[in-house]
Amino acid sequence: MAAITTAVDTAGPTGSEEVHVAPSLPLTTKLKYGAAAYAITKLIMNPVNFINGIKTDYFGSSPNKPDVIKAFPSRPQLPVRVFLPKSHSPSNPEHSKEKLPTLLTIHGGGFVVGSPYDNDGWNRRFVQRAEEAGTPFCVISLDYRKAPSYPFPTAIHDLKAVILDLLSVSSTADHAQKHNDLPVDTNRVAISGWSAGGNLAMVVSQLPDIKPLIKAVVPFYPVLDFVTPSALKCKSRRYKPALGGFRAKDTDFLMSMAGMFNCPLYALEDYEDENPWVKGRDNFPPSVFIVACELDMLGGEGWRMACKLAGKKVPGVEEVLGREEPHDFRRNGLLEFEDEKFHWNESWRYRWLLVPDVVHGYDQDNIGTIMRDEEAVRDGLEKREKVMEEVRQWLLDGAL
Secondary structure, eight states: OOOOOEEOOSSSSSOOOOOEEEEOOOOHHHHHHHHHHHHHIIIHHHHHHHHHHHIIIOOOOOOOOOSSSETTTTTSSSSEEEEGGGOOTTTTTTOOOOEEEEEEEEEOOOSOOOGGGGGGHHHHHHHHHHTTTTOOOOEEHHHHHOTSOOTTTTHHHHHHHHHHHHSSSOOOHHHHHOOOSEEEEEEEEEEEEEEEHHHHHHHHHTTTTTTGOOSSEEEESSOOOSOOOOHHTTTTTTOGGGGGGGGGOSSGGGTTTTHHHHGGGGGGGGGGGGGGGGGGGGGGGEEEEEEEEOOOHHHHHHHHHHHHHOOOOOTTTOOOOOOOOOOOHHOOOOOOOSSSEEEEETTEEEEEEEEEEETTTTTTTTTTHHHHHHHHHHHHHHHHHHHHHHHHHHHHIOOO
């Protein structure tokens, strides 16, 4: 692996051209994190994902089960999971063949763990909400191979290949007839992802073969800055002891995993052209909507990236997100739209939303196993519903 990573400094109004260099970790540290990641993926996550696949896709009756699971020639080991409205479900004898606006989603997990199953609940619920609103959507969950067995940039190449197959861009007519039977309106495609998946959505959407196919990017609490030390990132997140419970902690729970998750990315110096920080806004698709969490060490880099893209004054790396007081949802609703620290929308092209009083991963079905805090889980899932509605409306009102 390479020894350093680089990123553009964003201290100026639109980001300067100064490049900061992060020193390499000692070899012993790399070996420690690499061994831990390998053990977790091979001994824990792979068996868990295998069992989940059997239970969910073959013997399960989960309400979040995808309507279609489909493999493509370029990456047959990475099938996509397709979520459709009832009107388009293959189980409906009179299902519609009308093409639908489509959201591609990419799971997180620090580039090391995680699987598409993690977001089945979110994907299904987004489709349900859209159908209830009379604006049906198709959601397709993508997969990629993980580090350390498949380090950066393998995930990017995997996603590129699957997206091209999925949209039948570089296919023969015979291939398109065989594989492009999904109700995807190829003129109305957006891509999103959570955490590491948000990073991958930002990177993949810039690739020359992919950018013309994607109209909008919606990264949820993405990791974007691989240079600023984790300890410094923690200074920019908000801490709220008044909330009590898990959200009152004075440390960020991601810190215990930061070293392992960053380890696979030391190859970035060889691929600067695929690092979202070093790209100007013209390299991205037309519309970008960044969603971040107020109680998250990654929130600051999402804020800085959003401001950089919109041409706004970019906050410093230690400028703290949000506000000190807990959000007054009784007065302001579940989300905050009046304060620019929490929300702004630049002509529907660039949008920023900071979700108040929530931690990284608040919208995931399994976050309760980490937090063990019923109030925090309930609050997060309620805000998940509101964020879904904002994303859906933003996509339909202009981005798509």
